[in-house]
Amino acid sequence: MTSEVVTAPRRQSRRGAAFRDAGPPVALIVIFAIFSALSPQFRSTDNVQNIVDAAAVLAVVTCGITFVLMMGSIDLSAAGVMGACALTVSLLVANNRNDNGFGLLGIAVAVLLGCAFGALSGLALVLLKVPSFMATLGMSAVGLGVATLMFAGVQPNITDTMVKGLAIERFLGFSYLTWIAAVCVLLGWLIQRYTRLGRYAYAIGGAEEVLALSGVKVKPYKVAVFALAGAFYGLGGVMVTSQLGAGLVQAGDGYDFSAITAAVVGGTLLTGGRGGIPHSAVGVLLVMVLTNGLVQVGVSPYWQGGVEGLIVVAAVAAAVIPQRRRNQVVK
Amino acid sequence: MNALEVRGLVKHYPGVTALDGVDLAVRPNEVLGLAGENGAGKSTLLKALVGLVTPDAGTIHVRGEQVKLRSVVDAANHGIGMVFQEQSLVPNLTAAENIVLGSEGPAVRRGIYRWDVMRRLAQEQLDKIGSPIDPLARTDSLSFADRQMVEIAKVLRIEERSQHPPVVILDEPTSVLESKEIETLFAQIRRLREFATVIFVSHRLDEVLDVCDRVCVLRGGKSVGEVAAAGAVPRELHRMMIGSTGSDDHYHGSAATTVVEEQPRLSVRGLSGASFHDISFDVAPGEIVGIVGVHGSGREDVCRALFGAEPTTAGEIRMDGTRIDLPSTRAACAAGIGYVPAERKTEGMVGALSVAENMTLAKQQARCAGPFVAPKKQATLVDSWIRRLSIRTPGRDTPIQRLSGGNQQKVILARWLVAGDIRLLLLDHPTRGLDVGVRSEVYRLMRELAATGVATVLLGDSLEEAVGMADRILVMNDGRVATEVPCPTGAKPTPLDLVKEMV
Numbered sequence: 080m081t082s083e084v085v086t087a088p089r090r091q092s093r094r095g096a097a098f099r100d101a102g103p104p105v106a107l108i109v110i111f112a113i114f115s116a117l118s119p120q121f122r123s124t125d126n127v128q129n130i131v132d133a134a135a136v137l138a139v140v141t142c143g144i145t146f147v148l149m150m151g152s153i154d155l156s157a158a159g160v161m162g163a164c165a166l167t168v169s170l171l172v173a174n175n176r177n178d179n180g181f182g183l184l185g186i187a188v189a190v191l192l193g194c195a196f197g198a199l200s201g202l203a204l205v206l207l208k209v210p211s212f213m214a215t216l217g218m219s220a221v222g223l224g225v226a227t228l229m230f231a232g233v234q235p236n237i238t239d240t241m242v243k244g245l246a247i248e249r250f251l252g253f254s255y256l257t258w259i260a261a262v263c264v265l266l267g268w269l270i271q272r273y274t275r276l277g278r279y280a281y282a283i284g285g286a287e288e289v290l291a292l293s294g295v296k297v298k299p300y301k302v303a304v305f306a307l308a309g310a311f312y313g314l315g316g317v318m319v320t321s322q323l324g325a326g327l328v329q330a331g332d333g334y335d336f337s338a339i340t341a342a343v344v345g346g347t348l349l350t351g352g353r354g355g356i357p358h359s360a361v362g363v364l365l366v367m368v369l370t371n372g373l374v375q376v377g378v379s380p381y382w383q384g385g386v387e388g389l390i391v392v393a394a395v396a397a398a399v400i401p402q403r404r405r406n407q408v409v410k
Numbered sequence: 411m412n413a414l415e416v417r418g419l420v421k422h423y424p425g426v427t428a429l430d431g432v433d434l435a436v437r438p439n440e441v442l443g444l445a446g447e448n449g450a451g452k453s454t455l456l457k458a459l460v461g462l463v464t465p466d467a468g469t470i471h472v473r474g475e476q477v478k479l480r481s482v483v484d485a486a487n488h489g490i491g492m493v494f495q496e497q498s499l500v501p502n503l504t505a506a507e508n509i510v511l512g513s514e515g516p517a518v519r520r521g522i523y524r525w526d527v528m529r530r531l532a533q534e535q536l537d538k539i540g541s542p543i544d545p546l547a548r549t550d551s552l553s554f555a556d557r558q559m560v561e562i563a564k565v566l567r568i569e570e571r572s573q574h575p576p577v578v579i580l581d582e583p584t585s586v587l588e589s590k591e592i593e594t595l596f597a598q599i600r601r602l603r604e605f606a607t608v609i610f611v612s613h614r615l616d617e618v619l620d621v622c623d624r625v626c627v628l629r630g631g632k633s634v635g636e637v638a639a640a641g642a643v644p645r646e647l648h649r650m651m652i653g654s655t656g657s658d659d660h661y662h663g664s665a666a667t668t669v670v671e672e673q674p675r676l677s678v679r680g681l682s683g684a685s686f687h688d689i690s691f692d693v694a695p696g697e698i699v700g701i702v703g704v705h706g707s708g709r710e711d712v713c714r715a716l717f718g719a720e721p722t723t724a725g726e727i728r729m730d731g732t733r734i735d736l737p738s739t740r741a742a743c744a745a746g747i748g749y750v751p752a753e754r755k756t757e758g759m760v761g762a763l764s765v766a767e768n769m770t771l772a773k774q775q776a777r778c779a780g781p782f783v784a785p786k787k788q789a790t791l792v793d794s795w796i797r798r799l800s801i802r803t804p805g806r807d808t809p810i811q812r813l814s815g816g817n818q819q820k821v822i823l824a825r826w827l828v829a830g831d832i833r834l835l836l837l838d839h840p841t842r843g844l845d846v847g848v849r850s851e852v853y854r855l856m857r858e859l860a861a862t863g864v865a866t867v868l869l870g871d872s873l874e875e876a877v878g879m880a881d882r883i884l885v886m887n888d889g890r891v892a893t894e895v896p897c898p899t900g901a902k903p904t905p906l907d908l909v910k911e912m913v
Contacts, residue, residue, distance in 0.1 A: 273523045275514070278507065285502035292498050293512035293564075294483035352502045 102397075103346050103361045107368065114372035121375040128252055134367040135260035136318045138360060140331075141338040142267040143197075143311025145359040146277070146304050148342050151284040151351025152204065152211035154305065157312045157338055159222025160196045161331025164189040164316030166229040169326025172239035182241060186317050193313020194306045196222055201305030205298040211305075219335070226328040235326045245321040256318050263311065267356040270307070280304045284351025340391040341366045349395065366390070411474045413438040413607040414459070414490065414577050419468035421454050421631075428454040429465065430631035438575060441599060441608040443622030443639065445615060447651050447872045451631040452611055456581055459609075460492045461485040473574065483512070489572035491565035492579040499549050499557055499564075506532035506545035509564045513571060535563040538605075539598055555591035558583060562598065566606070578602060579609045582705070584617055596621050613704055615644035615909070627651055648906050661878035662850075663899040665857040666698075673731055675865035676834050678716070681725030685711045686889040689725070693834070693865040698856065700868045700880030700897070704912050708889040710752070713836050713869055717749040718742040729833060743772050746833035748826025750840050752869070754815065758822045761811035765803050766792040768810045768821050773829035795824045799855065816848030823855060835859060838869045853879060873905040885911040 115122040140157050147154040170176060171185030179185070196218055203214040237243060245255040271277035279300045282290055290297050312331070319330040345362020347354025369390070370383055414436040421429040429451045436442050446452045457463035459470065461479035469476050472488045479485045485492075499508045509532040510517055517528035525546075532545035541559040549557060562578070569576045580599070584592050599621050602608050612618050618625055619639045626636045627650040635650050674692035681689040686708035693699045701709045714720040716727065718736035727734055729745055736742050742749070751757035759768050769792050770777040777788035792806045799820045803813055810818055819840060826832045837856070841849045856879060860866060870876030876883060883895045885908055892911045895903050 273525075275518050275521045275523065278503065278523065282500045282503050282507070282511075285500040286498075289498045289500050290511065292482050292494075294481065294486065295512045 100346060100358070103344065103358065103365060107361055107365045110365065110372065111368055114368065114375065118372070118375045121372055126371070126375065130364075130367050130371045132254050132257050133371070134363050135254070135256040136315050136322070137334065137337055137341060137367070138260040138363045139263045139311055139318060140315040140334045141341045141359045141363050142263050142356060143308035143315075144335075144338045145267065145342050145347055145354070145356055146271070146280050147211070147308050148339070148347050148349060149271075149284050149351055149353075149355060150280045150301065150304055151287075151349075152301070152305075153339070153349065154200070154211065154215045154308055155335050156196060156200055156215035156218040156222065156309070157315070157335040158331035158333070159219030159224075159226070160193050160309055160312040161222075161316035161319060161334060162226035162328045163196065163222040163229075164193045164313040165320045165330035166226045166235070166326040166328065167192050168242070168317045169235040169237050169320050170229060172237055172242050174235045174237045174239070174326075176233060176235040180239065182239060185239075186242070186314075189317050190310050190313040193316065194310040197309020197312070198302055198306040200309070201302030204305070205301050215305075223328060226330075230326070230328050237320065237324055237326070242317075242321050243324055245318070256321065259314075259318065263314065264356060264360050267311075271355050276300060276303055276307070281352065281355070284353070286352075337366065337387070340387055340394075343391055344394045411438075412436060412471070413473060413575070414609075415471040415474075416455070416459070417469050417471070419455065419458060419465045419470070421451075421458065421463060421465050427631055429458070429468075431468065432628065432631065433633050434626055436577065436607055436609060438607055439603055439605075440623045441603055441610055441621060443618040443625035444609060444611045444628065445618055445625055445647055445651055446628035447874065450628040450651070452628055453581070454631075455628070456492060456579055456609075456611065459485065459490055459577075459579060472577075486513075486568040487571055489568055489574045490577045490579070491568040492581060493558070493561045493565055493583055494581055499561060501548075501550035503549060504546050505536075505543055505549055505552065505560045508549055508560055509535050509545070509567060511564070513567060515570075532563070535566050536560075538566055539563060539601065555594065558591075558595065559598070562602075566602075569606075575606055577607045577609065579611075581611050582613065583610075584612055584614065592617070615647050619644065619647070644909070645906055648909065661875075662854050662857045663878070665854070665861070666881065666899045674728075675730060675863075676716075676867075677728040677731075679726050679728075681712070681715065681722055681727065683711060683715050683720055683722045686715070686886075689886075689891055691884055691891065691894065693867060695833075695863040695865055696860045697881050698860055698866040698868055698879055700870055700876035700883045701886055702870065702873060702876050702883055702908055702912060703886035706888075707886040707912070709869055709886045710838060712886070713749075713838050713867060716742070716834075716867065717747055717836055719749070746831045747836065748772075748832050748834070749836045750819070750822055750826075750838060752839040752842060754818060754822065754842070759810050759818055762809055764807045765796070765801070765810050765813070765821055766806040769795060769824050769828060772825050773831075776829045791828055795828060799824055800851075814848075816844045816851065819844065819848075819852060820855070823852075827859075832859075832864055834865045834867070836867045839871045840868070841871050841875065849875075873908060877902050877905055877908070883908065887912055 120126060144154050168185050168189035171179050171181045171188055173180040200215045200218045203209045204211050248255055250258060283297060287297060316330050320326050341362040342359045343349060344365050345354065345358040347358050374380055412435045416432055416434040419429050419432045432451065432455055444452055454463055458465050461481045461484045470479060477488055506528050510528060517524055517531055529545050536543055536545060539559060539562055543556050543559060549560065565578050566576060583595060599608055610622055619642055622639045624636055625639055625647060627634050627647060629651060637646065675695045676693040679690050689712055703709045711720050715722050718739045718741050727736060734745050766788055770788065777783055777791055779787065796803060796806060801817050801820045803817060810821055826835060841852055856866060868876060868879055877897060880897045883897045885892045897903060
């Protein structure tokens, strides 16, 4: 009689794992070298700064989504949550619609709102058993709805110099937003490496049943992971608002897909249990270098969306080659 | 006082009584063996002991005190832990994390990991069993035997929870180990006895007798006796496991087909794949060939390979003398091969679909006119098979998941019969989880099919079943055919003869 506990983890060579981990950084270096050789414009200091600055928001959003992907779930709520948080922060700091001027507190409230959205997605997943795919898609629509209500037909332009300055002013050559992103990546890595939340998120993706058999209550951790991701999206919404100088419903447009692309390209498997924040950071740079480089060597920007889509499908296909098995059902 | 005692434990599942009043007493610091055939109730009993199954009746006592075990944590708090048959470690965490998982204690303070403390806690457990594994190694980078040591170390941590000598349950720990690794494990078990009580479950009776002090035998959900391991021989145990039942009638031996020497229906030569090598055998029309072997012998994979569901690297397969390629299950269906998988619920049927749809799943043309389903044709066909196999179902449109296990299995069997083109039937544990009456019906059906000239390959649910049904038995060991034993009605080998070749 076989017990239905867990299938024995298949043995895999260390070299195989190391090879897979080394893939994305090597690809990043190779692609960077190719574009540098093709275009003097690409390798200029200004452009490198551009690439890194342009990567800031995506890096923060990807940090959030990485924790969800590590767990083996998926999160499509980034766009909606970012929209709602963008409107929230723009209406709370000094702006042309009301007399508020909460500054940093406004930012904190926006981040907390993102956190709340994430927690709701997580609760829908564990309590109502809605698959994360659907729960977060719904939450994205809710976020966009909340944002539209707050927008109320009149665009809130922010006048808070501190918030606006984050995108414009520079420190050591990079914008403040870039430094915020760098701190987020570091923070994300610390959470992943040194907290129970981070390690359990990783373990849930590895073998959830084993955690349950060991007496770990998995559900609170799932909710917490979605809440953490939501907080990152909230911060992402604030950063976009700073860049645009105004609160827009569409602040998070496209970030959901780009963040998943970046995480997957970096080596975080959609099946969970592999990859992490450092991988995702590399993935973000890979995606940004590629989009920037293609423009620099003269490829029409109209191609970008399609190219990004092809990259993510190719990356997923490459990552699952070792796991391909006959008669495996993929849904 | 007994370390652990079970009195009159009963557990019913729909249609099956898994435990029928089991009694068991485990003394402190002894190694107790638990033996029994598949379906004897070993797994259910073990699950009840670690809180994964709630018994319907009966009591469990730990150190004289009656307890209710509602979860694995509950059991751990009473000092009972189990090393699961399929390993239960998180592959992408370190060994240390796995060892302390769920009871991290001082290794995690306010949600923050303290890796040095965790390493030390894990090292303490590993030291107990004298294992040199690096606690910070990723679990999936360890060998299977090492992972088992990690698992034992993990179970030993319950000692810290209950403040009592732990009871460690090992469920078939040797089934996937090399002989050298088994020696290490046995040394480990003897070491455990110094400070713990061990319950050891294995299919291999010689092992059970080798490592245990006492062996308790289960049959049909009841404890049927115990023997002191010293001086006992496997034959004695086996007789207790099988009991005196198993009359030929149960297997409809009188209906066995006489195989006429002619061209074999299936002829396999030198078939090799990932887990089996150089497999050769023939099956004549109307013949039932049983394949027996322990877990990991590769017999399931051979069976799947014959259905095109497992890749092969060498060898050839001939059907009625014609060489065939089986690159896919589709090719196998087209060649007149049918397969009844062991995992009925996940692989055998589509639960939400109706009886009619499940029955015609593989042979759509049988219910279609051109590309369209012909409702009348389907109704006539399905109803006639429901009658012929006496399938008890409210109707052909009932979702198959609402039927009992036995009736589900009959529908799955009918799936291969509806088109009338079946030449070879592969049965992987066809009676798993069925109760005795239904089993007998399935056996009768197999006999009838054989009488019409269908060749059958049977992977029996128990040795007894394989011996009872088969005309000939292949014994597989370690991916190879160890021997072939003729098995005609009236001159059946005993299961014990086969066990010798299996291990």
